[in-house]
Amino acid sequence: MKHLVRPGSFPVVFLACFLLLAPSLLQAGGQKEDDGRVVLTTYLQKDPANPQFEGHNAVMEAFAEAHPHITFRHEYATGEAFHQKFQAMAASGRLPDLFTTYVGKRTAYITETGRVLDLRPYLEQEFLDGFTPAAWEPQGPEGEIYTVPPSMAVCHVMYANTAIMDELGLTFPETYQELLDQVETIRRAGYYPISLGNRDQWPMNSWLLSVLVDRLGGQEWFHDAMSGQAAFTDRPFVRSLEIIQEMVAKNVFSPGVNQMSNPEANQEFYQGRSVYLIDAGWRTSAMTNILDIPQQEAIYLGTFPRVDGSVRHGSSAAVPSEGFGLNVNLPQDPRKLEAALEFIRFYKGPQGAAIRLQHGEVPSYTLDYDDFDLPLLQRAYAEFQVNTPMGYVIDAKMDGEGMGILNPAIQAMMFGNLSPLQVARSYEEWVAANDSSRVGN
Numbered sequence: 001m002k003h004l005v006r007p008g009s010f011p012v013v014f015l016a017c018f019l020l021l022a023p024s025l026l027q028a029g030g031q032k033e034d035d036g037r038v039v040l041t042t043y044l045q046k047d048p049a050n051p052q053f054e055g056h057n058a059v060m061e062a063f064a065e066a067h068p069h070i071t072f073r074h075e076y077a078t079g080e081a082f083h084q085k086f087q088a089m090a091a092s093g094r095l096p097d098l099f100t101t102y103v104g105k106r107t108a109y110i111t112e113t114g115r116v117l118d119l120r121p122y123l124e125q126e127f128l129d130g131f132t133p134a135a136w137e138p139q140g141p142e143g144e145i146y147t148v149p150p151s152m153a154v155c156h157v158m159y160a161n162t163a164i165m166d167e168l169g170l171t172f173p174e175t176y177q178e179l180l181d182q183v184e185t186i187r188r189a190g191y192y193p194i195s196l197g198n199r200d201q202w203p204m205n206s207w208l209l210s211v212l213v214d215r216l217g218g219q220e221w222f223h224d225a226m227s228g229q230a231a232f233t234d235r236p237f238v239r240s241l242e243i244i245q246e247m248v249a250k251n252v253f254s255p256g257v258n259q260m261s262n263p264e265a266n267q268e269f270y271q272g273r274s275v276y277l278i279d280a281g282w283r284t285s286a287m288t289n290i291l292d293i294p295q296q297e298a299i300y301l302g303t304f305p306r307v308d309g310s311v312r313h314g315s316s317a318a319v320p321s322e323g324f325g326l327n328v329n330l331p332q333d334p335r336k337l338e339a340a341l342e343f344i345r346f347y348k349g350p351q352g353a354a355i356r357l358q359h360g361e362v363p364s365y366t367l368d369y370d371d372f373d374l375p376l377l378q379r380a381y382a383e384f385q386v387n388t389p390m391g392y393v394i395d396a397k398m399d400g401e402g403m404g405i406l407n408p409a410i411q412a413m414m415f416g417n418l419s420p421l422q423v424a425r426s427y428e429e430w431v432a433a434n435d436s437s438r439v440g441n
Contacts, residue, residue: 037071039072040336042099043096044076044324046076048076055359058356067339067342082100090115097326097340098343099325103147104397105399105400106400107322110325111139116146118140120144130349130350134318134364134390135320137392148324151362155316156316156318158302163298164275165275175306176304176306176308178305191275195254197257197260198258201410207279209240209394210393214315215306217237222391258414270291281301288375303315315389321364
């Protein structure tokens with residue numbers, strides 16, 4: 001007897017069977033549901049088309065070749081557009097697996113809200129020991145490490161033109177008083193002592209005040225000032241401001257220091273019109289591209305000389321650069337977590353560091369620089385980072401809104417309109433009432 005099928009019943013049965021068999025059919029056809037690949041989603045503050053990121057692109061290519069089972073779905077943005085969208089992502093609770101994070105408060109909307117994984121339990125001590133110690137500045141209230149900084153933004157170097165110094169019979173000053181004693185000799189010969197451009201107000205804070213505060217107060221005092229156990233009206237901060245005021249009064253800076261932009265100050269030094277330049281360490285990259293070899297050979301990288309009453313000597317000030325943070329939920333998917341950690345180890349560790357070094361970046365992972373053919377000043381900057389203790393940069397540790405109080409006040413002091421104590425009081429009042437390191441803690 002033939003079995004009859006009611007009209008319309010066959011498509012329903014067929015569809016149900018197909019849905020049940022579909023995964024098997026796909027696997028049999030080679031289009032596997034799980035082919036061993038791990039896909040990580042990212043949101044990164046980079047522009048891959050910008051030559052500045054050639055080193056990043058080269059590391060990504062090398063990682064892809066070495067780890068073909070790990071792939072990325074990248075999203076890129078730069079500048080304020082990056083932060084605006086990232087804040088929206090944070091507010092919605094929809095974050096990718098891996099994203100750019102900053103050490104400090106620039107991405108506090110992520111790092112201070114429990115959305116980033118503390119990496120300490122996942123990074124081997126041997127890996128950690130390969131980095132310059134300044135890279136491991138605590139990033140959370142309990143010492144958390146949210147990002148492995150690929151490099152250090154060194155914000156204070158006192159560059160010296162040794163050719164002019166030899167001409168004038170000078171040596172790099174060991175003390176602040178020795179620097180002051182050189183001013184008359186330098187100016188009489190037709191040169192300026194120190195170039196520094198403070199038109200935009202922040203350079204004096206980042207390039208000089210930060211290191212003076214580190215010398216006179218140290219990191220422990222700075223932590224106390226952040227928490228309110230000390231105050232920015234204390235001696236370390238006020239005396240640091242007094243030194244800047246004194247340097248203006250004694251013509252240590254070139255004329256128009258507050259009207260001169262940072263690039264103009266650099267050009268003044270490059271053109272041999274000043275003996276010293278106070279600027280960031282990464283300025284060596286521009287010097288390598290602009291100056292000829294004899295000019296590069298004449299440049300010495302030092303730090304501001306010793307100041308009476310210092311608790312630290314010879315320090316610079318640095319900020320660990322932005323790196324990659326991981327979604328706090330990633331441990332729920334062990335395969336994704338291990339893939340992300342493998343990427344961080346590769347990118348930030350010896351393999352990625354060597355690639356980035358050859359593209360002009362000085363990595364925070366320490367390498368044997370004798371193994372690389374480096375430009376003269378890039379090598380000098382790398383060795384400077386290894387051999388120089390690093391203090392804090394004020395505007396990286398404190399809330400950015402407060403810099404809108406402090407930086408104009410420093411400039412007003414340099415013009416003679418405020419005293420150092422008045423500058424300190426106005427900033428301390430703002431911090432006590434507004435800074436997130438004080439308020440609510």
